[in-house]
Amino acid sequence: MARLPRDEYARRYGPTTGDHVRLADTGLEVRVEADDVGYGDEPLFGFGRNLRSRMLQADRATSESELDFVFLGVLLIDPLLGVRKTNVGVKDGRVAAVGRVGRGHGELHVGPATYPYPAHGLIATAAGVDSHVHLPTPRLVPAALSAGVTTLITAGFEEPPFGMTRMLAAMETAPVNVGLQACARTGDPATSTPLLAAGAVGLKVHEDYGAYPDVLDAALRSADAHDVAVCLHTDGLNESCEIDDTVAAVAGRTVHAYHVEGSAGGHAPDNLLLVAQPSVICSSTTSTLPFTTGTAAEHRDMILAVHGGDPHAPEDVAAVDERIHPATMAAEGPLHELGAIAIINSDSQGVGRMGETIRRTWQLCDVMKRWRASDAGRGWPPGPAPDRPRDVPTVYGDPLGPDDNERVLRYLAKYTLEPAIVHGISHEVGSLAPGRLADVVLWRPSHFGAKPDMVYKCGFEAWGPLGEGNAAVERSEPTAYGPHWGATGGAGALLGTTFVSQLALDEGIAARLGTRRRLVAVRGTRGLDRGAMHAHRTVAPIEIDPVDATVRLGGRVLAVDPVDELPLNRRYFLA
Amino acid sequence: MHLTPTEQQRLVVFTTAELARRTRDRGLRLNAPEATALMVDALHWAARAGLSHPEVVDSGLSAVTPDDVLDGVADLITEVRAEVLLKEGTRLVVLRDPVNAGAVPVRIGGVRTPAGEIELYAGRERMALRVTNTSTHVVRVSSHFPFEQVNDRLSFDRGAAVGRHLDIPAGGLVRWGPGETLDVTLVTSQEGAGGPPSPR
Numbered sequence: 001m002a003r004l005p006r007d008e009y010a011r012r013y014g015p016t017t018g019d020h021v022r023l024a025d026t027g028l029e030v031r032v033e034a035d036d037v038g039y040g041d042e043p044l045f046g047f048g049r050n051l052r053s054r055m056l057q058a059d060r061a062t063s064e065s066e067l068d069f070v071f072l073g074v075l076l077i078d079p080l081l082g083v084r085k086t087n088v089g090v091k092d093g094r095v096a097a098v099g100r101v102g103r104g105h106g107e108l109h110v111g112p113a114t115y116p117y118p119a120h121g122l123i124a125t126a127a128g129v130d131s132h133v134h135l136p137t138p139r140l141v142p143a144a145l146s147a148g149v150t151t152l153i154t155a156g157f158e159e160p161p162f163g164m165t166r167m168l169a170a171m172e173t174a175p176v177n178v179g180l181q182a183c184a185r186t187g188d189p190a191t192s193t194p195l196l197a198a199g200a201v202g203l204k205v206h207e208d209y210g211a212y213p214d215v216l217d218a219a220l221r222s223a224d225a226h227d228v229a230v231c232l233h234t235d236g237l238n239e240s241c242e243i244d245d246t247v248a249a250v251a252g253r254t255v256h257a258y259h260v261e262g263s264a265g266g267h268a269p270d271n272l273l274l275v276a277q278p279s280v281i282c283s284s285t286t287s288t289l290p291f292t293t294g295t296a297a298e299h300r301d302m303i304l305a306v307h308g309g310d311p312h313a314p315e316d317v318a319a320v321d322e323r324i325h326p327a328t329m330a331a332e333g334p335l336h337e338l339g340a341i342a343i344i345n346s347d348s349q350g351v352g353r354m355g356e357t358i359r360r361t362w363q364l365c366d367v368m369k370r371w372r373a374s375d376a377g378r379g380w381p382p383g384p385a386p387d388r389p390r391d392v393p394t395v396y397g398d399p400l401g402p403d404d405n406e407r408v409l410r411y412l413a414k415y416t417l418e419p420a421i422v423h424g425i426s427h428e429v430g431s432l433a434p435g436r437l438a439d440v441v442l443w444r445p446s447h448f449g450a451k452p453d454m455v456y457k458c459g460f461e462a463w464g465p466l467g468e469g470n471a472a473v474e475r476s477e478p479t480a481y482g483p484h485w486g487a488t489g490g491a492g493a494l495l496g497t498t499f500v501s502q503l504a505l506d507e508g509i510a511a512r513l514g515t516r517r518r519l520v521a522v523r524g525t526r527g528l529d530r531g532a533m534h535a536h537r538t539v540a541p542i543e544i545d546p547v548d549a550t551v552r553l554g555g556r557v558l559a560v561d562p563v564d565e566l567p568l569n570r571r572y573f574l575a
Numbered sequence: 576m577h578l579t580p581t582e583q584q585r586l587v588v589f590t591t592a593e594l595a596r597r598t599r600d601r602g603l604r605l606n607a608p609e610a611t612a613l614m615v616d617a618l619h620w621a622a623r624a625g626l627s628h629p630e631v632v633d634s635g636l637s638a639v640t641p642d643d644v645l646d647g648v649a650d651l652i653t654e655v656r657a658e659v660l661l662k663e664g665t666r667l668v669v670l671r672d673p674v675n676a677g678a679v680p681v682r683i684g685g686v687r688t689p690a691g692e693i694e695l696y697a698g699r700e701r702m703a704l705r706v707t708n709t710s711t712h713v714v715r716v717s718s719h720f721p722f723e724q725v726n727d728r729l730s731f732d733r734g735a736a737v738g739r740h741l742d743i744p745a746g747g748l749v750r751w752g753p754g755e756t757l758d759v760t761l762v763t764s765q766e767g768a769g770g771p772p773s774p775r
Contacts, residue, residue: 001696001742001760002696002743004692004695004744005693006689006691009688009693010686010688015686015688019688019689021684021685022683022685023684024684025647025650025683025684029687039693039696039697040695040697040699041719042745042746044745046746048746048748049717054720054721055740056719102765399690445686446650446651446682447651467656468581468584468658469581470658470665472658472665472667473656476656477588477611477615477655478591478612480587570606570645571648571683572607572651573606573608574594574609575606
């Protein structure tokens with residue numbers, strides 16, 4: 001009777017149920033919760049392997065069920081599907097099924113035209129959804145893809161319609177999903193309508209164009225009329241309004257509050273009070289996460305640079321300095337850990353880094369695990385548990401010790417499912433549950449979160465560390481991130497989705513743009529509150545000291561000490 | 576110069592390796608890209624000096640020591656592939672675990688498994704079978720090949736093998752030398768597997 005020692009099994013076919021996998025050089029370990037593959041019948045491609053006719057390949061000719069691509073034996077980490085060893089089948093650009101390869105009902109049909117991607121020992125996640133992207137230059141797109149991000153929701157500033165049309169034309173062959181947000185800049189909802197008709201996926205209210213209560217109200221009324229998201233960067237001067245006035249203007253309507261910590265912009269010093277508002281879904285930018293010894297020092301010049309500040313004007317410098325509060329920076333990570341801040345996005349070149357959304361999320365996850373074990377972090381309630389797949393049994397007394405699955409799934413959702421929900425695109429992206437686009441990132445566990453092994457767009461190889469072209473094998477050095485076939489020629493247009501409003505579709509944007517890309521309307525963006533989030537349902541009634549900005553929850557200071565060293569960092573990157 | 580893309584890539588290796596050398600000269604430890612570049616650069620220099628393929632491999636394996644790299648970097652570099660221009664032409668070189676740092680408790684990205692074994696094809700029916708190779712050639716049969724359909728020159732009770740394959744781990748092979756007889760175990764195939772044989 002054939003048997004394999006468990007360590008030998010993991011070496012051959014990748015980790016299975018009960019095994020623990022350390023995520024890169026972090027202190028995080030996931031436990032494999034389930035294995036769909038089938039011991040003995042692991043599908044394998046290659047010389048002497050079993051994915052051939054008469055064996056695990058089903059020879060039925062091309063049919064409705066036959067997969068285009070299949071990721072074999074991969075460790076899937078997914079907000080909706082948990083941590084499971086499985087095969088991921090792709091058909092027509094979407095995840096068709098996740099599970100066992102075979103011929104029975106509900107099993108993956110690997111047929112004579114299915115292309116296998118052997119992925120044993122690798123981790124698969126959904127590609128990142130970056131919901132706060134400034135795209136001042138085309139150079140940001142390679143940075144995003146090289147880090148495992150395939151969905152870009154811009155941060156506003158895309159108006160006028162003339163510019164939006166050309167921006168979308170420029171993105172025609174980029175193998176990413178893109179949604180351009182436009183700024184709502186008046187107290188009249190009607191001024192937003194032409195922007196939504198021209199292709200804006202949502203509206204942004206930004207203090208640099210006036211984040212006045214009436215402007216916010218107008219944006220929300222327009223959004224309610226057209227089912228689009230509103231993103232908010234509040235009035236950092238407290239010139240037109242203070243935090244209470246902004247909350248009054250929101251009036252219980254759904255808003256995505258950008259960089260809620262406040263240093264990157266917003267009511268000083270208490271923008272973070274928005275975490276107490278159930279209808280405000282909060283996000284953080286890469287520049288303040290995790291809180292490190294240099295976070296505050298970096299921000300003065302960064303803010304002056306991106307907001308047109310004059311470093312020689314004392315009043316500008318003073319205003320910027322009063323935006324920067326180490327105390328709120330110290331509370332931001334814990335609020336993520338408690339499930340009160342839902343989203344991490346880059347704020348690329350608007351004080352954040354395009355290629356670090358995913359990396360910093362995992363760095364934060366690692367820092368917060370350590371915070372929970374510290375005096376400052378002990379005794380706080382757990383974050384809301386992400387929903388678990390029903391077929392996963394609870395494990396008592398794991399011989400390998402506790403795992404980090406719940407925390408890992410919550411942090412993963414911060415850059416995948418949660419932003420997808422808020423922006424009305426969770427039917428397309430944010431998870432690899434069947435039905436979504438097969439925007440897959442494969443990772444070697446040693447490089448998880450730092451450097452992808454390959455980025456797939458709609459199941460097609462799009463971007464990765466490709467090797468030298470003359471070599472007899474792939475991945476011959478020097479390897480460097482760059483375009484695969486999915487990012488070459490016209491392929492990107494057949495792989496990329498452009499997210500727009502239903503209004504834009506109704507007004508004929510497809511014919512006007514003449515695009516080959518899929519155009520998809522966002523939906524379900526209104527009426528959301530924390531309860532609609534996957535793993536961030538906490539409403540945190542914090543208090544903020546108006547002078548030193550110390551954050552308290554239930555009377556206790558909520559803070560993490562700044563750290564001076566991070567994982568996923570200097571081991572991995574040339575510097 | 577008429578540099579081909581391959582030659583231009585040599586400069587990427589050289590530049591990165593030069594950065595690595597200067598890093599090392601400053602008493603600093605190398606990151607993974609630097610360490611990799613230093614190994615690949617060593618391969619190219621060895622090839623350039625006219626060394627043989629095995630000597631080139633050795634030069635790559637000795638280019639970076641565990642003391643040269645940042646703690647943990649050895650775990651990040653499990654395999655390095657590069658092509659070098661030997662006197663005999665272009666040849667592939669593969670370095671495996673090129674910074675051998677010895678055993679560590681939990682490698683970066685490492686897997687921990689509980690004690691025990693995994694049972695394969697659990698619950699399926701098994702049967703023993705004696706199989707003789709009557710061919711003048713070596714014949715290998717892989718794990719999932721429907722056993723009754725194997726090369727006619729393997730002699731055994733074909734009727735008994737219908738719907739079964741070798742009871743070995745997926746992807747495994749059993750080898751019969753010319754004239755060799757082996758006792759093997761067969762296991763019932765996954766439901767529906769096997770399919771119709773191709774016409775012969």
